[in-house]
Amino acid sequence: MRILIVIENYLPHIGGVETVFKNLSEGLVKKGHDVSLVTHQLKGAKRFEVINGVKVHRVPCFGSRYLFSFLSIPKVVKMARRADIIHTTTFNGAFPSWLASKITGKPVIITVHEVWITLWQKLGGMNFFSAGLHEIFERLIYTLHFNRYVGVSKSTLRQLAKIGKGGKSVCVYNGFDYGFFNPERYDGSRIRKKLGMEKDFVIFAYGRPGYSKGFEYLINAAPAVSRKIKNARFVLILSRDKAYRKRHEYMADLAEKSGAGDRITIIEPVPFKELPNYIKAADCIVIPSLTEGKPVVATDTTSIPEVIYGRYVLVEPKSSKAIAEGIEKIYNRKWQTSPKKDFSVEKNINGYLKVYGEVLGK
Secondary structure, three states, rough: OOOEEEEEOOOOOOOOHHHHHHHHHHHHOOOOOHHHHHHHEOOOOOOOOEEOOOOEEEOOOOOOOOOHHHHOOOHHHHHHHHEEEEEEEOOOOOHHHHHHHHHHOEEEEEEEEOOOOOOOHHHHOOHHHHHHHHHHOOOOOOOOOOEEEEEEEEEHHHHHHHOOHHHHHHEEEEEEEEOOOOOOHHHHHHHHHHOOOOOOOEEEEOOOOOOOOOOOHHHHHHHHHHHHHHOOOEEEEEEOOOHHHHHHHHHHHHHHHHHHHHHEEEEEEOOOHHHHHHHHHOEEEEEOOOOOOOOEEEEOOOOOOOOOEEEEEEEEEOOOHHHHHHHHHHOOOOEEEEEEOEEEEHHHHHHHHHHHHHHOOO
8 A cells, every 4th residue: 555644743853743653654664555754844854765664755844834734735746646545634734635635536534633623712822813823724624625534532533523523533542652661671760860860759741842731830830849749850851843942931931930940950852762761760740641650640631531541640731739739649659540551553553554444445
């Protein structure tokens, strides 16, 4: 099968969505499929290269992932003519993928992680104008015709049903590389020593400081946590990509003014292969995580209760007070527990192959 994947960000950029599509693309290649991928070109990245069998085509977009929606159209249409099926995700790969499907007659599927319609205005830190533009752009995407909508959770399927896309939606959970994140492979003590936190209770969070991530609530929770847990230290790895530079500066300023600035360490992003060492070094993680054996504080919203397992505390979203109380519960070992759930990369790949087959009539 010849599969064309269109995604706004890809290697060397690494985030949750990029990791999911990296594992999917490379897994499809290992199963004998031909995979080409179109993405926007980051500074210093090659226009074309083959990464573990995946043919990666990068489109210059003047450093803007938003322009990818338009500047990628010629390349996506050209690549679609050679493909059997097109696979994209929200947001900026959706329009060129849909248009290429209309021009070439090739079927197109879209992966949806969350439906944000009606929620943009509620995201902290986003101004009214920006929130309005994002709302309009997302609504336009859902007016386009896709052969199948893939929700990454049952929660996402319910969101799709609310906007009238339930009839064409299926659930394929994101794949998690259990082998890569196996705690036995990593040394957390080295990181604790490097940070000078050998005897501290380390609270760790990482990711893009986007409007929907809620890092500000964690930072605002730091003073209350520090009063209750005298050796509490917060370590945040936040992306400094161009798209998040202002948000990164905002988080750093917020931390400095929080009253717990000496307890909060914001460090530069680390290579992906080094990330598990930081996870291993933590006593508590405050992000939605599938990290085995590590207590997690997560917000009780959308798909998180559906996928979380192990030792965890679910808390009210957008509440610094709730996060602080959740961390204190982890410190006092008052967590919930649930059995391990299987979200393997292999199940993810097989799930998408089933969707491809259904759409192609195979």
